[in-house]
Amino acid sequence: MSNNRVTRRQFLNYTLTGVGGFMAAGMLMPMVRFAVDPVLQKKEGGDFILTKQKISELTEVPVKVDFTFEQVDAWYKSNVTNTAWVYKEGEEVIALSPVCKHLGCTVNWEGDPEHKNQFFCPCHAGRYEKNGDNIKGTPPLGPLDEFEVKEKDGLLMIGNTRANTLV
Amino acid sequence: MFWIGKDVDVFLTQKEFIDTAIVPLAVMDGSPIGMKQSASAAEFLMSLTAFVEQQFKGRIMVTPPFTYTNSMPKKNFIEAIDDELKSAGFKYIFYMTSDHSWTSETPELTVLWLPSIPLGDMDQSVKQSVLSDQLRQVVPMLSAKWAGQ
Incomplete structure (x- = not known):
């Protein structure tokens, strides 16, 4: 020691x-x-939101599907309801964003009786083909965005928007 | 568009497209009987104008609500607001309200009067469909003005 x-x-x-x-x-x-x-950090972007729309009930005619999620804006929480125009192309489900690429109004399917089979924006008469392609000569400068879609128990799930892949 | 910095930036560059302003007119009543009524009318009005904004974002700017009491000389105030918005470059100015007194008081302004529906206790999806129905009442009034140029 x-x-x-x-x-x-x-x-x-x-x-x-x-x-x-x-x-x-x-x-x-x-x-x-x-x-x-x-x-x-946990990734929150990839979340899919479950809708009430049954996949089996979709047809080739676009229908409006509402989905609600909680949005946090600083300290203010609110439930935001968004919509998508959803239809089937063959077996593939396609969900288009209703937000006009001109200045952000909401477009409607066959919103103008004079132009069947097109999306119509009521603000400045912008028009889109069924696949979301903007029609030349109308104000929008790009095609409608597309939502990522998934299926769960026969119901449609809607994810993030991405640039249109159909045009 | 809302009356916020980001949207006003867009407005300043796209004035020929964003030519319409909507001013919500909300009455504030502090009396024990009128308070609840005026609060739920304001709630309805704000939800509805936000919904109109969502549908017509590229053409309409929703301004902050004009809040008044019945003792205020509201007619003078609203005329000043009207002049201000005209000089800002809005061609069409709509006033949305649930207060019936406006329809008789200001015939020269475009007042869209809608009876208030208490949304407070409603479920989200019910609220959504009630507002869609109300929107269907508003759209023809907007289109008529726009088409009339």
């Missing part, structure tokens, strides 16, 4: 290194945590 006596100098060295180490760790840990934070 007496051979391994710790000198005063050694004791102070160990203590200071130990305390210094804790302090350095205390400073560095939050920095590391902040740096890797984006990797640890």
Whole structure:
């Protein structure tokens, strides 16, 4: 025992290194945590919302499907109801966003009696083909967006919008 | 469009397309009998104007509501608002309200009067269909003005 006596100098060295180490760790840990934070975040974007629309009841004529989700705007929570125009192309289910690419009004299927089989925007008479392609000569500059779709127990689920893949 | 910074930026560059303003007119009544009624009328009015905005975002700007009491000289106020919006560049200005007194008081303004429906206790989906029905009443009035140029 007496051979391994710790000198005063050694004791102070160990203590200071130990305390210094804790302090350095205390400073560095939050920095590391902040740096890797984006990797640890849960992804909320990919959520699909269940609708009441049965897939088997869809036809090739677009129908309006409402879906509601909770939107948090700072401290203000609200239930937002969105719609989609949904139809079947063969066996594939297609859901188009009703938001006009001109200035964001809501388009309607056959909203103008003079133009059958087209989406119509009541604000500035913009028109789209059934696949969402904007008709040249009307105000919109791009095709309607498309929703990602999924099926669950025979019911339609609607996800995020993406650029139109049909045009 | 709403009266918010982002939408006003769009308005300033797209004035030829966004030519219509909607001003909600909400009465504030503090009396024990009138308070509930005026509150649910305001709730209905705000929901309905927000729904109109969603459908006609690219042509209509919904302004902040004009709130008044019955003792205020509201007619003078609304004329000032009308002038202000005209000078901002709006061609069509609609006033939406559940207060019946406007229809007789301001014949020169386009007042859309809608009887208020208490939405407070309704389920989300019921509320949605009630508002859709009300919207169907409003759309022909808007289109008529727009078509009349």
